Amino acid sequence: MMKMLCTSFSILYSLSFSAVSVEYIGSDNDLLDSFYGSEEMVEIATGVKTQIYKAPAVTNVFTAEQIKKMGATDIDDVLETVPGLHIQRDPILHLPLYIFRGIYSSANSQALMLINGVPITNNFIGNRNNSWGGMPVEAIARIEIMRGPGSALFGADAFAGVINIITKNADDIKQNGAAxxxxxxxxxxxxxxxxxxxxxxxxxxxxxxxxxxxxxxxxxxxxxxxxxxxxxxxxxxxxxxxxxxxxxxxxxxxxxxxxxxxxxxxxxxxxxxxxxxxxxxxxxxxxxxxxxxxxxxxxxxxxxxxxxxxxxxxxxxxxxxxxxxxxxxxxxxxxxxxxxxxxxxxxxxxxARFNTSGLYTGWSNHSVLVxxxxxxxxxxxxxxxxxxxxxxxxxxxxxxxxxxxxxxxxxxxxxxEQSRQNHYVFLQDIWNIANDWQLTAGLRHDNYSDFGSTTNPRLALVWSTSLNLSTKLLYGQAFRAPSFVDMSAINNPANIGNPNIQPEELENLELVFDYHPAQDFGLVWNIYKYTWDDIIQLVPQAGESFSLASNNGIQTAYGTEFELNWQITPALALRANAAFTQAENSKTKDDVPLIAAKQYFVQLDWQP
Known part of the structure; x- marks a missing residue:
């Protein structure tokens, strides 16, 4: 059994020579945000811009300004601050592994990376590329992260979490420059x-x-x-x-x-x-x-x-x-x-990818995305x-x-050499049941040319419990597509692919409380439980010198995550979070090794 403790603390000091005007805006700002959009809007949860505290998922957003305040030079510096997301390094090429909630594998195929909504997944291993060396941050306008399954919207490998990097356009670059x-x-x-x-x-x-x-x-x-x-x-x-x-x-x-x-x-x-x-x-x-x-x-x-x-x-x-x-x-x-x-x-x-979608809002209290x-x-x-x-x-x-x-x-x-084709359809309905109740239901069906079909649903009930509190009950399923190595590796004295292998599957249930009593203060607490089934593992074969890729493992886990964001004064901001997960190998009943069972993060920004 191995447990890891990840703790980081940063105090960032910066000087600004521009004039700063500070004005408090009351709760009416929510109405403006919902109409015009703001930094607190997130699109990764539904494909439609939604206020974070109303989004039917657990999400984080980092803007270019926030990234700058962190002193981050690479996206890994940013992602490591997300509760429940720990970055480890694989021995090969020192590859960064984005481990969401204890879902660990050496290829890290269970974390989907998007750039402007487009997956950069390689089918060879099933990850971003074994040579993925991270990404610098100067071109990044914002990063959106969703913890938990997202296959009902994004399909394959939106399994443990999804990371979408949105690059800067002409509006984001206020001044040309070099450094x-x-x-x-x-x-x-x-x-x-x-x-x-x-x-x-x-x-x-x-x-x-x-x-x-x-x-x-x-x-x-x-x-x-x-x-x-x-x-x-x-x-x-x-x-x-x-x-x-x-x-x-x-x-x-x-x-x-x-x-x-x-x-x-x-x-x-x-x-x-x-x-x-x-x-x-x-x-x-x-x-x-x-x-x-x-x-x-x-x-x-x-x-x-x-x-x-x-x-x-x-x-x-x-x-x-x-x-x-x-x-x-x-x-x-x-x-x-x-x-x-x-x-x-x-x-x-x-x-090569082609997709098209339509958002229809003509039905009373419904927003339908197909x-x-x-x-x-x-x-x-x-x-x-x-x-x-x-x-x-x-x-x-x-x-x-x-x-x-x-x-x-x-x-x-x-x-x-080989190829794979995938056809898919999806449907999502955001239904405003009442003024303070919203139900998001989604379903996606994928058909693959080499391993067959898979269907993944999601349900999310968001209750505006009070003016300042949102309560969310989330359910979702996800799949991880077998990589070409999983299915077709040959002539390896140690590991052989299996053409009969099936996708990994995940089922997740989650309860979230988002408390936002003021524009400058917010608390988020969530608890979750998941089952990770049909885990693709290398299984030794009796009488043979090699191991065969097989759907062999089952992992169950439960955990909790806590976030605090507080603009203490116009010049001073505090961000802190903690995450705890307990993951078990359901076959051996042992704790899962190589994961961060406890994580803590504190960041204090001071701009005098």
Whole structure:
């Protein structure tokens, strides 16, 4: 059993040279907010802008100004402050894992990341990309986070939580500018933004650059250390430092013209160290490179006073590439691999999506959202070179010490090229039952070409208990789609995919109290219970040397989260939260390891 305590405390001091005017606005401001929208509005909960305390979900919103006050330089600095969301690091590539409420897996496929509402999920592993190196914050207008299931609206992988990053448009960039920043470990940052308009055409661009050698944590022993002890060798590179260097570029562009919005984004990692090594054996020389490139075209129009149409077409390309070969185990491994055990798997994917939805408000006390969509995911290129396994030229094992062999486009590659198609429809009704009661009901049906269909409902009852208190009862189901590795991995001496595998499933029940007695003070307390079923795990096979991906695990958990936001004075603000979760392996009755059972966060902002 392992339990983790995560505690952070920050006092932020800033000087402002602009004049500040402070005015208190009473409860009538709620009416203005509901009409014009404000920073307290959230869209991630329903697809429709809603005041946070009325939203049928547990959400958090961070604006660009709030992010700046935090001193955050990457989204991970922001997300770590969300109650019930803990960021861990995977040994491979030091990948950030966004662990919502104790739902942990090494690939972190259960957390859905969106950029401007578009998933950036790779189907190879099922996460953002094994080389995901975070995202700088200068291009971000706001971040919306929903804790809990969201498959009834967002589909696959909106499982434990959803993170939507909304980038800046021309209205958000008030002044063009450029900046540089330097720090420890040879850290260098630079960025510039540019925005303007020509008649009805508005444009905005932000370009960011980041480079660092990474901090110098020391690893005393690694997996090769254990191999050395078992075989009497001395090949391990431990003690040694994590390989955390990275050089990356991030470019965001948005163009608006009447009802059309065109966005493009490029996240390019030119070079990245691989953390503790691909198999947790230190590898200081290997480097990784990748890109995530996206383009989306959006059309939004209020066609009539009662009907709004939204249509989106998107294109996404990603890669996971090896820049300097992966040495899985160092020279001297097993006493015979003089150059080390070397394997270089690489994949490229492209994704095309189209979806359209309509919001109809013509029925008394109802807001009905209906939509459909299509997604084509194509892992169109797979390459691999290695010095172990089977040589396709001879169909014989590659002898230790042999040159590296290219097994690309042969039966001996680690995974075949493949594609997946998904068609879906969804329906949601927000029903104002009475002045102080609102029921949100939603349902989404997804049909996949490789593993079949899944249907996920949600129900949320929001009661305006008093002028200052909202009470919410939430129920939802979600699914995590099997990745291509889960279904199709081959020629791996340890782990094999299973074409018969089914999606993971989640059922969640939650009670929320949102107390907001004044514009400058708010408390949120929620309690939840969930069951995570059909967990995809690697199960050893009797009489075999490999493990098979299987729907094998069940996890149950309950927990509570508490948030306080208080503008004490115009110059002083306090934000604090705490989260507790108790997660159990339902088969063994053991506590779940590697999760943060207790979290605390305090932030004090002072702007004299």
């Amino acid at each position: 540089i920043r330097v720090g420890r470990f040879n850290t260098q940052d630079a960025w510039f933004n540019l925005a303007g308009n020509k008649g009805e055409l508005n444009y905005a661009t932000t370009v960011e650059y980041h480079k660092t050698d990474g901090s110098n944590e020391l690893i005393e022993a690694d997996l090769q250390t254990a191999n050395d002890a078992a075989h009497g060798t001395n090949a391990s590179l431990a003690p040694g430092h994590l390989s955390k260097s990275i050089e990356k570029y991030d470019v965001r562009t948005e163009i608006n013209y009447h009802n059309f919005t065109l966005r493009s984004g490029l996240q390019y990692i030119a070079s990245q160290g691989i953390g503790a090594g691909v198999v947790s054996a230190l590898d200081p020389d290997s480097l990784n490179t990748n890109y995530i490139w996206n383009l989306d075209l959006n059309y939004n129009s209020q066609l009539t006073s009662d009907f709004k149409l939204s249509t989106q077409a998107t294109y996404l390309r990603t890669s996971q590439e090896v820049k300097n070969q992966y040495t899985l185990f160092p020279p001297g491994y097993a006493g015979v691999y003089t150059e080390g055990l070397i394997g270089n798997p690489q994949v490229w994917e492209k994704h 939509g459909l969509g299509y997604h084509n995911a194509n892992m169109y290129r797979v390459e691999e070179t290695k010095n172990f396994g089977i040589d396709p030229a001879t169909d014989q094992p590659i002898a230790p010490g042999s040159p590296i062999v290219d097994v690309t486009d042969t039966p001996y590659v680690f995974i075949p």
